[in-house]
Amino acid sequence: MPFEFYFFLGSAFILGAVIGSFLNVCIYRIPAGESIVSPRSRCPKCGSGINWYQNIPILSYLLLGGKCASCKVHIPLRYPMVEALTGLLFVIVIYLFGFSWATPVYWLFTASLVAITFIDLDHQIIPDVISLPGIVIGFACSFGIPWVSWTDSILGILIGGGSLFLVAFLYEILTKKEGMGGGDIKLLAMLGAFLGWQAVLPIVFISSFLGSLVGVPLMLLKKADGKLAIPFGPFLAAGALIFLFWGRDLIRWYLSFFVT
Numbered sequence: 310m311p312f313e314f315y316f317f318l319g320s321a322f323i324l325g326a327v328i329g330s331f332l333n334v335c336i337y338r339i340p341a342g343e344s345i346v347s348p349r350s351r352c353p354k355c356g357s358g359i360n361w362y363q364n365i366p367i368l369s370y371l372l373l374g375g376k377c378a379s380c381k382v383h384i385p386l387r388y389p390m391v392e393a394l395t396g397l398l399f400v401i402v403i404y405l406f407g408f409s410w411a412t413p414v415y416w417l418f419t420a421s422l423v424a425i426t427f428i429d430l431d432h433q434i435i436p437d438v439i440s441l442p443g444i445v446i447g448f449a450c451s452f453g454i455p456w457v458s459w460t461d462s463i464l465g466i467l468i469g470g471g472s473l474f475l476v477a478f479l480y481e482i483l484t485k486k487e488g489m490g491g492g493d494i495k496l497l498a499m500l501g502a503f504l505g506w507q508a509v510l511p512i513v514f515i516s517s518f519l520g521s522l523v524g525v526p527l528m529l530l531k532k533a534d535g536k537l538a539i540p541f542g543p544f545l546a547a548g549a550l551i552f553l554f555w556g557r558d559l560i561r562w563y564l565s566f567f568v569t
């Protein structure tokens with residue numbers, strides 16, 4: 310591969326890591342209802358401000374040895390992990406979609422999924438301030454994506470929101486317990502907006518499969534009664550990314566069992 314290619318992949322990683330650093334702020338502040346723009350980042354323990362050179366994604370964590378420069382409090386490993394993860398996702402997106410409109414659209418999409426995943430893991434909520442604008446932006450972006458028409462997007466919103474609503478409704482009738490949160494429904498509507506209705510069923514399949522891979526051992530370990538607070542949002546996000554990156558290959562592979 311030519312040198313320029315690696316240069317662009319490297320630049321995408323750095324951009325993703327910088328966005329990931331911003332996502333750490335969003336993950337921390339959005340559930341608390343705080344502004345994500347001001348004030349500047351501070352150490353949550355000693356309150357001392359964080360300089361630009363202490364705020365370089367991944368590198369600063371390594372240089373500071375994972376500690377606050379002033380009070381030496383331990384900084385969770387999750388911060389650089391979120392930065393590295395976002396960088397990696399940005400690299401995969403530009404590798405697959407190159408220099409097209411799809412790349413910035415899917416950068417935005419993957420970044421919002423990273424924020425949703427970690428907020429849901431921390432608080433078991435998917436903030437409306439991400440998912441609802443996400444539905445509108447996903448629909449607007451469908452006009453720039455050749456393989457998702459605006460009708461695909463509208464149907465994706467309806468089927469995405471509707472199908473999970475139906476599942477949640479049936480679950481409540483059958484078990485008389487509230488299973489799926491309204492946040493998951495709005496998230497699946499957002500996924501449908503970005504990826505089109507064709508993505509909805511595969512995403513539900515993939516995320517349920519991943520969810521049972523993680524959830525069943527957890528339930529056995531904790532000997533829970535089947536009602537365990539495992540947020541579903543991260544699995545939906547993972548399902549959406551798998552569909553975005555390898556969806557067409559997966560569908561072809563799946564169909565190969567039926568069409569020979």
Ligand SMILES: [Zn+2]
Pocket residue numbers: 352353354355356357377378379380381382
């Ligand atoms: Zn500190």
